[in-house]
Amino acid sequence: MIFYISALLIIGIGIYALIIKKNLIKIIIGLDLIETGINLLIVSIGYVNGKTAPIFSKDVMNASLMVDPVPQALTLTSIVIGASELALAAAFVVLLYRKYGTLDIRKIRSLRW
């Protein structure tokens, strides 16, 4: 149960950073936090009490003793895509800094709201 609660808390912290913070790098950190929290949520949905990792070995050949493999496969995809998205966002931040000389989104005029 505490896995769900802490995943939700991490997602909440990420959304807070995404909405409240004015610094571009802090906003990217918020995005990363949301991604981490959702990964934790999905993996903890797939966990089953007392079962082992879904990998057959010479000791464990019984398929009914394994946790759900589908959330883990989905999370694997999510982590890699998150890293590439983050690299793209960092490139955008560096370019914006070169053009405007600041990281504050209130001073970058075309992004003001």
Next chain:
Amino acid sequence: MIRKIVYGVFILIIIAAIAIFMSNYKFGVDKMDVGKYYLDNTVPQTGAANVVTSVTLFYRGFDTLGEVTVLFTAALGVAVLYFMGENKRKQKLQESNFVTKIGTRVVFPFILLTGAYIFMHGHLTPGGGFQGGALIATGFLLLYLAYEETSIDRKKFYLVEGLGGLTYVIIGLLGFFMKGSFLANVLPNGTLFDLLSGGIMLPIYIGVGLKVGSELSNIIDDLMCEVKCEEAGGEE
């Protein structure tokens, strides 16, 4: 102040919505639907020991092809964004010390070897193409940090990356022409726990590992480059 309260209420509503949705799924209880099928049928159908790998590459191989495409698009986007900028900053980095240089020279081949081991044994042990590729890119990052004048040969990296992607698509097309569906298993399954088992997973994961490694190294090179970007040429 009033704005922060409004935002706080907004965040609470989102969290509560997810929590209410999650209350249908108790923690630690068996709630497998399709996972049951995968667990029961992985060994007879694919011959791989790692069920996660078989789900990623065998049952959902088309998704993984899309994922590789997303990664390629991101690398291309980073490269294009950096070529747009002027790249005039030429500040000198601090020279790293003796221990780091010698240690990097000793450790770097072992990092490459470990990465290759991880993506070649993806169907038997934990790990796979994405993890091994990321490990290889971390080795190149270490090289960049230790030796300031490092610059990878981008043409060769693009070649390796293209070959890795091509392996995936060609194996998929082979399945299409021989078995009638894209990414069908055209190779024999072999015996369990052998290196040459698991059908099409081994060549695909080798291709994915090389592709991810060279792609992430290219992203690191783009981020690290100070002036070298302009002379390297940017077409894919």
Next chain:
Amino acid sequence: MNIYILIFSYLLLVLTIILSILAIHVKDLLAAVIFMGGGSLLVSLVFLLLQAPDVAMSEAAIGAALTMAIYIVAVKKTEREDNDD
């Protein structure tokens, strides 16, 4: 789950939440990035305890190492202080 492993995972999760709060709270952006990387590493340990070794390896290699390198380069090329009000 074994009771000791459960207590250990509670500890890891509490530390992760503290590191996340610190990461969005501190003024120094480099420190924020390092807190973020530490949080990623602890989450990868939690994945290992949740019997997902593939995801744990992926998170440790990509989330904690490469992501942090990308962040640090971005901070180095821009500025280090968060001049929020």
Next chain:
Amino acid sequence: MGINVIIGYTLMFIGAFFFLLSAIGLLRLPDLYTRMQAATKSTTLGAISSIIGIGLMKEDILIKSIILATFIILTAPISGSALIRAGYKVKSPMTDKTVVDKFKEKEGE
């Protein structure tokens, strides 16, 4: 109980003892440089002796544990020296009892 199990438990005990020493050193030593000394040196010894101890107790993972110990021996000094150097560059304060600063002497000449 075979001889390898006894040696394995002894090595694990030595490893735990060095971990304890490094934890006490982290708490008690005065500045960054001596603390890094405690955190890298004794942790390396503790980690390799625990890993090889576990490897001796289970035969089939002995080779893997030796490879792991080799990796720790190779990588721990690199990260330690890089950390201490970064600490020196940002002018982390030394204790009053410091007598010699070789790095400064080398830079000065």
